[in-house]
Amino acid sequence: TDTPRRPDVLVVGGGIGGLSAALALTLQGLRVRLYEQAPEFGEVGAGLQLAPNCTRILHEYGLLDEVVRLGVLPEHMIMKDALDASELTRVDLKDLERRYGFPYLVIHRSDLHGVLLRGCERTGGELVTGTRCVTYENIEGGARVTFADGRSDEAEVILAADGLHSVARPLLVDDEPVNSAYVAYRGAVPIEQVRANDVHEKDVVLYVGPHCHFVQYPLRGGRMFNQVAVFRSPKALAGQDDWGTPDELDRAFEGTCGPVQKGLPLMWRDRWWRMFDREPLMKWVAGRIALLGDAAHPPLQYMAQGAVMAVEDGWVLAQHVGAQRAKRSGQGSGVGWETALAAYEAVRPEHCRRVVLTARSWGELWHQSGTKREQRNAVLRARDTYDYSFMDWVYGPTALTPSALC
Numbered sequence: 001t002d003t004p005r006r007p008d009v010l011v012v013g014g015g016i017g018g019l020s021a022a023l024a025l026t027l028q029g030l031r032v033r034l035y036e037q038a039p040e041f042g043e044v045g046a047g048l049q050l051a052p053n054c055t056r057i058l059h060e061y062g063l064l065d066e067v068v069r070l071g072v073l074p075e076h077m078i079m080k081d082a083l084d085a086s087e088l089t090r091v092d093l094k095d096l097e098r099r100y101g102f103p104y105l106v107i108h109r110s111d112l113h114g115v116l117l118r119g120c121e122r123t124g125g126e127l128v129t130g131t132r133c134v135t136y137e138n139i140e141g142g143a144r145v146t147f148a149d150g151r152s153d154e155a156e157v158i159l160a161a162d163g164l165h166s167v168a169r170p171l172l173v174d175d176e177p178v179n180s181a182y183v184a185y186r187g188a189v190p191i192e193q194v195r196a197n198d199v200h201e202k203d204v205v206l207y208v209g210p211h212c213h214f215v216q217y218p219l220r221g222g223r224m225f226n227q228v229a230v231f232r233s234p235k236a237l238a239g240q241d242d243w244g245t246p247d248e249l250d251r252a253f254e255g256t257c258g259p260v261q262k263g264l265p266l267m268w269r270d271r272w273w274r275m276f277d278r279e280p281l282m283k284w285v286a287g288r289i290a291l292l293g294d295a296a297h298p299p300l301q302y303m304a305q306g307a308v309m310a311v312e313d314g315w316v317l318a319q320h321v322g323a324q325r326a327k328r329s330g331q332g333s334g335v336g337w338e339t340a341l342a343a344y345e346a347v348r349p350e351h352c353r354r355v356v357l358t359a360r361s362w363g364e365l366w367h368q369s370g371t372k373r374e375q376r377n378a379v380l381r382a383r384d385t386y387d388y389s390f391m392d393w394v395y396g397p398t399a400l401t402p403s404a405l406c
């Protein structure tokens with residue numbers, strides 16, 4: 001290769017997953033080089049929810065104070081019926097923080113991305129943009145990646161954090177993204193624009209309705225307001241290619257309550273996100289090439305755990321790297337990679353499988369109509385605000401250790 005010093009690890013993909021993994025490994029003293037295909041690093045200008053199983057890790061990286069300063073600590077998470085606006089259930093997020101030891105927060109994606117990027121720069125990670133990886137191969141004592149321009153680079157290990165359409169995933173499985181036929185519209189606007197709309201400025205609010213839902217929460221210290229509108233596309237169901245267009249957005253929310261109707265005109269109408277996941281995959285490691293984040297486990301976003309799982313992946317791998325590391329000798333990092341990667345693969349896939357499948361069933365529950373909607377509402381209204389039985393396995397620390405398998 002024509003690169004100066006061989007790094008220990010190459011990371012492909014500079015999203016939240018790739019950056020946080022690069023940070024975790026540089027904090028363990030490894031030399032990491034990260035390649036991103038886009039000409040510049042960045043994220044969509046919308047919001048992201050971060051549950052305690054992520055803020056716990058950000059705290060450990062020394063980043064939580066900055067993330068809290070940039071984001072918002074909402075007071076409640078409230079679920080309402082999208083047709084009649086009645087409250088179905090709520091979570092007290094201050095109590096949740098006491099239970100899990102770390103806060104539930106919401107943040108602008110580009111703010112979190114920037115925090116991770118600056119963290120990587122501080123810890124000496126090498127960050128390269130404008131470089132698209134096209135092939136991966138295992139070589140003696142490591143792995144090699146080749147770029148679209150014909151150059152290549154190699155290291156002891158390559159982490160493929162290259163998202164839903166991962167180029168590395170076919171090394172492990174011959175599968176395709178699963179089309180949910182649902183599409184998401186987003187819109188983040190200055191808070192002044194929604195003040196007249198009766199919004200909760202300090203809460204995360206989720207309206208669930210027939211084949212649609214609508215999410216609202218504040219961002220940037222309450223100066224901005226984030227909205228997400230998700231619905232099932234009739235054109236997708238009919239097999240048409242141009243699905244998810246704004247006319248479908250308006251039709252999907254006909255009949256929903258006033259607060260939802262008032263939010264719709266503020267959605268960005270020039271882009272939308274078609275929602276795909278993949279069937280769970282239990283093998284993420286091929287020799288010295290490992291998948292991470294959406295490349296390994298893209299979920300439907302209903303549990304708000306996609307980015308969170310990606311952050312957990314990097315933390316778990318770095319823990320095992322730390323445990324399997326002898327002194328650096330000559331060119332080598334001193335990491336017992338076979339054991340570290342095997343431990344990563346023993347912990348993470350089972351947890352992420354459960355999240356991907358649970359997210360699908362949450363979607364089914366949220367999107368009910370008719371009698372099933374009424375049954376759902378009765379069950380949710382009966383839930384105790386302080387019942388955490390459906391959250392412990394997600395928000396507690398168990399996803400980080402093999403005990404998650406128990």
Ligand code: FAD
Pocket residue numbers: 012013014015016017018035036037038047048049050131132133134161162163164166167184228273292293294295298299301303304305306307308309310
């Ligand atoms: P990506 O963000 O897809 O990053 C992959 C990166 O790799 C990109 O920068 C891409 O340019 C780069 N890349 C791809 N191919 C190549 C290549 N060949 N060579 C070089 N670089 C390449 N998650 C949460 O935790 N909380 C939420 O509240 C939440 N809300 C969501 C709301 C919506 C509407 C959606 C759609 C998703 C939501 N998610 C949420 C999910 C979350 O956004 C994703 O799971 C997460 O961003 C995945 O991160 P990643 O780094 O693994 O992948």
